[in-house]
Amino acid sequence: MAKPPPITNRIRELREQHGPMSQSALAEAIGVTRQTVIAIELGKYSPSLESAFRIARVFDLGVEDVFGWEA
Amino acid sequence: MSPAATFRNTPFREKTAWAMAAILTGGAAFYLNMVISASRALGQTAPPIVGFVIGYVVVIVIASSVVMAALALATPREANAPADEREKIIGDKAGNWSGYVMVMPALGALWHYAVNMDGNMLFHLVFLSLMLGQIAEYVFQIVLYRRGG
Numbered sequence: 001m002a003k004p005p006p007i008t009n010r011i012r013e014l015r016e017q018h019g020p021m022s023q024s025a026l027a028e029a030i031g032v033t034r035q036t037v038i039a040i041e042l043g044k045y046s047p048s049l050e051s052a053f054r055i056a057r058v059f060d061l062g063v064e065d066v067f068g069w070e071a
Numbered sequence: 072m073s074p075a076a077t078f079r080n081t082p083f084r085e086k087t088a089w090a091m092a093a094i095l096t097g098g099a100a101f102y103l104n105m106v107i108s109a110s111r112a113l114g115q116t117a118p119p120i121v122g123f124v125i126g127y128v129v130v131i132v133i134a135s136s137v138v139m140a141a142l143a144l145a146t147p148r149e150a151n152a153p154a155d156e157r158e159k160i161i162g163d164k165a166g167n168w169s170g171y172v173m174v175m176p177a178l179g180a181l182w183h184y185a186v187n188m189d190g191n192m193l194f195h196l197v198f199l200s201l202m203l204g205q206i207a208e209y210v211f212q213i214v215l216y217r218r219g220g
Contacts, residue, residue, distance in 0.1 A: 032155040032157065033155050039220050045157050
């Protein structure tokens, strides 16, 4: 099994603060499938830079407020 | 999780990969069984019957189309959506890895031909290599979808 990428995110927490916003709604807003949002949230998939920016914009935050690098 | 919920939560492309892997595995098993039975009856490697191979390919194509259409009707929105970035990466990786799976038995088939000069066996092994490569592509897709990407 491949080691998960050392990128952390606060997407689940941010979704809950915004509504809560469903995974499907976020997926639609950034143009990916719900399964991709799930994979990103679980840290199994690192989104492209474009998707990372799109996610951050949905929450009106900067990319670094949503994503982090595991120390 | 209920089977209906599992079906709902599975991405469209993973569902199609499951369906195609099942159809092709069944098809490959049928073909292999036919060749082995015919070869036993003849006492040597059965020659390829072009009509049978063409008919076989047509049946596989029709079966795939029917299953794909049924899946698309069940989830039309997902079926119409283009592959997203993760799905494209999964498709690329699976296609790349399956190439190796296809090449290995094909090389074995060439080696077998060079040693035994059995053109009939060469045909069947190359045909099976093509099927194996395609099955492997769908299996890799399923594994990658399950793993997250």
